[in-house]
Amino acid sequence: xxxxxxxxxxxxxxxxxxxxxxxxxxxxxxxxxxxxxxxxxxxxxxxxxxxxxxxxxxxxxxxxxxxxxxxxxxxxxxxxxxxxxxxxxxxxxxxxxxxxxxxxxxxxxxxxxxxxxxxxxxxxxxxxxxxxxxxxxxxxxxxxxxxxxxxxxxxxxxxxxxxxxxxxxxxxxxxxxxxxxxxxxxxxxxxxxxxxxxxxxxxxxxxxxxxxxxxxxxxxxxxxxxxxxxxxxxxxxxxxxxxxxxxxxxxxxxxxxxxxxxxxxxxxxxxxxxxxxxxxxxxxxxxxxxxxxxxxxxxxxxxxxxxxxxxxxxxxxxxxxxxxxxxxxxxxxxxxxxxxxxxxxxxxxxxxxxxxxxxxxxxxxxxxxxxxxxxxxxxxxxxxxxxxxxxxxxxxxxxxxxxx
Numbered sequence: 001x002x003x004x005x006x007x008x009x010x011x012x013x014x015x016x017x018x019x020x021x022x023x024x025x026x027x028x029x030x031x032x033x034x035x036x037x038x039x040x041x042x043x044x045x046x047x048x049x050x051x052x053x054x055x056x057x058x059x060x061x062x063x064x065x066x067x068x069x070x071x072x073x074x075x076x077x078x079x080x081x082x083x084x085x086x087x088x089x090x091x092x093x094x095x096x097x098x099x100x101x102x103x104x105x106x107x108x109x110x111x112x113x114x115x116x117x118x119x120x121x122x123x124x125x126x127x128x129x130x131x132x133x134x135x136x137x138x139x140x141x142x143x144x145x146x147x148x149x150x151x152x153x154x155x156x157x158x159x160x161x162x163x164x165x166x167x168x169x170x171x172x173x174x175x176x177x178x179x180x181x182x183x184x185x186x187x188x189x190x191x192x193x194x195x196x197x198x199x200x201x202x203x204x205x206x207x208x209x210x211x212x213x214x215x216x217x218x219x220x221x222x223x224x225x226x227x228x229x230x231x232x233x234x235x236x237x238x239x240x241x242x243x244x245x246x247x248x249x250x251x252x253x254x255x256x257x258x259x260x261x262x263x264x265x266x267x268x269x270x271x272x273x274x275x276x277x278x279x280x281x282x283x284x285x286x287x288x289x290x291x292x293x294x295x296x297x298x299x300x301x302x303x304x305x306x307x308x309x310x311x312x313x314x315x316x317x318x319x320x321x322x323x324x325x326x327x328x329x330x331x332x333x334x335x336x337x338x339x340x341x342x343x344x345x346x347x348x349x350x351x352x353x354x355x356x357x358x359x360x361x362x363x364x365x366x367x368x369x370x371x372x373x374x375x376x377x378x379x380x381x382x383x384x385x386x387x388x389x390x391x392x393x394x395x396x397x398x399x400x401x402x403x404x
Contacts, residue, residue, distance in 0.1 A: 040095065047099035058108040061100060061250030062224040070096075090379070100224035100250060109137040110244040115160025115185075120144045120174060125218035126190065127165035133223065133249055153179045161242060163212075164189040164197070168321040175200040183207045186239055190214055192265055193325050194231045194258040202233055209233030210242060211258060213265075214251075217314075224250035231258045263328065270326035273311065273319050274333065280308045299381045 054061065071089055078088040117134045121127045122143035131141045142155050156162060162181060166174050171191050181187060188210040189197045201209045211231035220226060228251045230243055246253055256264070283290070294302060311319060323329065346355045363370060 043095065044099065056108075058110075058248065060247050061107070061222070062252070067096065086379075090382075097222075097224075100222045107133070107137045107248055109139060110248055111139070111241040112160055113138045113140070116140045116142050116155075116158055117161045117163065118142045118144055118156055118159045120162060120164045120178075121166035124165060124167075126214065127163075129218040129220070130163065130165065130190070130214070137245065137248070149177070156181055156185075158182065159185045161186045161188065164191070164201075167317065168192065168325045171197050172200045175204055178204055181205050181207060184238060186210055186242055188212050188239075188242065192269060192322055194229075194261045198231060198233050198258050208235035208238040210239040211261075213261065222250060226251050228253050229261055230255050231261055262326075266326045266328045266332055270323050270329045271332055271336070274323050274329070275336075276308045276311045277319065277323075280312050283308075300377075303381065 051061070053059075071092060074088050074092055075085040078085045117131075117139045119127045119131045119134075119141060122131045122141070123145050127143075131143065134141050142159075144152060144155055148155065156179060159182060162178070162185060164171060164174060164187075168191055171189060175187075175189070175197065178187075184207055185205075186208045187201045187205040189201065190212050191197045192213055194211040194213060198209065198211045201211075210233050213229040213231075215227040215229060216223075223246070228246050230253055232239075232255070243253055283293075290305075293305060297305060343355065343358065345351075346358070366373075
């Protein structure tokens with residue numbers, strides 16, 4: 001079509017009229033985005049300088065009060081500028097997560113760097129992860145694996161910390177196998193159960209003992225806001241430097257009694273892993289079309305499927321050990337099955353009113369936590385929605401296959 005014909009065509013002429021200002025607006029958006037990138041780059045440089053300053057003065061990576069103050073102030077400014085405060089907070093939280101990673105290159109040491117940190121099982125994923133943080137604080141880190149036991153007395157001779165980071169099923173045997181440690185050396189473990197390992201460590205070592213449970217996986221880049229549960233064993237004063245070290249790295253330390261920790265983990269970890277495993281095995285045995293489920297899922301159902309899929313992307317031995325190590329789990333699952341059977345009976349008998357009453361009783365139990373969790377989950381769902389495409393399921397990646 002020639003230029004004269006284009007100009008004489010009302011539809012094309014209208015498109016031309018719209019295209020010019022649209023292009024100008026898009027150019028303005030591109031410029032604003034470029035300015036935003038430049039601002040973010042400047043902020044990252046500043047936070048790196050903050051990290052260096054914190055390192056020199058032994059300050060912790062994560063300061064909750066500072067973060068809360070920053071967010072509150074920016075929300076007020078956003079509202080005054082006519083910008084959605086939730087949008088600004090969402091952006092800032094993502095930026096701060098990157099900032100914590102940028103700050104966390106080197107850390108000060110809370111303990112004596114002339115004493116070695118020995119990670120028993122340091123060849124494993126979580127052992128390697130924690131060893132890397134000790135190295136970044138200047139400690140000499142030694143790894144003791146199953147083929148190194150002949151050298152164990154030499155490796156442990158001047159240790160200030162011996163950290164047991166082996167699979168749950170081997171933890172007690174490895175602790176019992178340890179040679180004599182220096183009297184002031186901390187003996188600690190990172191197992192997801194605490195009563196039995198603590199007793200074993202107290203039996204084998206007369207010095208300071210501490211139970212740790214890092215509530216994160218080995219794929220994290222920063223310990224900022226990551227929870228580490230601490231269970232006291234013996235000689236708390238000599239163990240304090242290790243607790244302080246996790247704080248310097250940015251972790252949130254939660255102190256708990258060993259029996260209360262184990263009871264909580266039966267519900268937080270073992271039951272949730274078990275029920276996720278059950279649902280995944282159920283889908284497999286039903287030969288469910290996962291692509292179809294993902295394609296038809298809204299963000300909330302997609303997120304629930306993602307959590308199930310996440311479990312099956314990891315070590316079966318790890319999850320089997322966590323489930324099998326929870327001594328109280330069988331009794332809890334009997335109770336869970338009783339609840340399931342009762343609710344199933346309501347569904348079969350079309351007892352709608354009774355089902356609603358069960359719901360209301362549980363809602364009253366959650367109390368004010370329910371609306372708070374609704375707000376928190378809504379934020380997660382918005383992020384899940386932004387990150388996913390409704391037009392396709394998750395790409396399993398090259399070299400992988402999946403049966404429908």
